[in-house]
Amino acid sequence: MSRLSEGDLAGLASVFVERLQAVVGSEDQVAPLHEPRFAGEEWSFVKDCLDSGWVSSVGSYVDQFERDLAEVCGVKHAVVLVNGTAALEIALRVGGVCPGDEVLVPTLTFVATANAVSHSGAVPHFVDSSFDTLGMDPARLRSYLESAATMSNGTLRNNATGRPITAIVPMHVFGHPVDMDGLSDVARQFGLPIIADAAEALGSTYKGEPVTSFGDISALSFNGNKIITTGGGGAIVTDSLELATRAKHITTTAKVPHRWAYTHDEIAFNYRMPNLNAALGCAQLAQLPTFIAQQREIAKRYAKSFSQTPAFNTFAEPPNTQSNYWLNAIMLSEDTEGARDTLLNASNDVGLHCRPVWTTLHRLPIYSSCPRMDLPVAEALERRLINLPSSTKIAARPDAT
Ligand SMILES: *Cc1c(COP(=O)(O)O)cnc(C)c1O
Secondary structure, three states: OOOOOHHHHHHHHHHHHHHHHHHHOOOOOOEOOOOOOOOOOHHHHHHHHHHHOOOOOOOHHHHHHHHHHHHHHOOOEEEEEOOHHHHHHHHHHHOOOOOOOEEEEEOOOOHHHHHHHHHOOOEEEEEOEOOOOOOEOHHHHHHHHHHHEEEEOOEEEEOOOOOEEEEEOOEOHHHOOOOHHHHHHHHHHHOOOEEEEOOOOOOOEEOOEEHHHOOOEEEEEOOOOOOOOOOOOEEEEEOOHHHHHHHHHHOEOOEOOOOOOOOEOOOOOEOEOOHHHHHHHHHHHOOHHHHHHHHHHHHHHHHHHOOOOOOEEEOOOOOOEEOOOOOEEEEEOHHHHHHHHHHHHHHHHOOEOOEEOOOOHHHOHHHOOOOEOOOHHHHHHHHHEEEEOOOHHHHHOOOOO
16 A cells, blocks of 8 residues: 555545535535435324324234335245344344354444344354455355365364354345355355345345345344334345244244233243334335435446546446445545545535444454454455445435536
């Protein structure tokens, strides 16, 4: 990396802010990274809950949201839950992860991916990313597992820790699908389920099908910053009736159905999504195609605005995929990565809420002692990625790029 002079930094910062403002405009007080939009039936569906008294964990919107979501996700079953972290924790549990296991997760992800693994009693085992998808790199994962783990009696074990490795948890970064074919081959070779963290990827497709229809289970989030929101919420989606039934059971206190008796057949959770939140979800899901079209339009404008600046590369969806472009990003060239913090300060000074990507999880003290492969690509992405304002409202502006 070459050293950047004060003059270089100031020049890069002014071009960066100018190229952002061409897309976002400069008249707004702030351009947030995300903001929810309620342009559909939200008011009437929520009012209906209040008028009818069905506000809690049973109600017709919960059932409808689960049906609609399964269809959109290209799967047979959806179970809606209180948030995405809980959804991933339950997905791991029903997917066969046990306390004391290790679970393969990317180091370049939101902390919730690893937290869900920890809450299920297992240990995150960090995997490197690919420059092409920003998600797990299947080829490097395979060669790593071939040398760092051993298969015996149908169980894959980490040679260094002796612990079983029992699941692969890819995450579709910013909505861009990972290489599911490549990961499925690795999963098959080592006998592991794929339990995807699809919190950012609702509506993204892989080879023409919803990305959530690949792998064994996907977990979604409907937090306020996601492509649709229920206030707080999450879901697991799967083709397996057995996994969905089990997920519903253990998220509703494992109560055995009966007209009046309270019998619970295991120590379980209260993680069901309330009807009030599901009402929002039904209204939001109906707008998903509009939101995706708007996000794709914003991505196109950023790509055009930054096309003349070799220092700032926008990220294009991987081949054979359609991304929901939930969160836009630029990647700094290698020789300008030292400008990252200057660019973050300059943009935030004028109300443009740019953010660095997450701190890679293996560098957080809470996860620094976890097992991991070499992580050079994730570390480079951490130094070079900057997330850009991605509110759908940007698409309503006239295109000034
Ligand atoms: C948002 C998010 C989650 C967690 O979802 P919550 O609903 O906030 O618990 C998990 N993983 C990733 C990658 C996310 O972006």
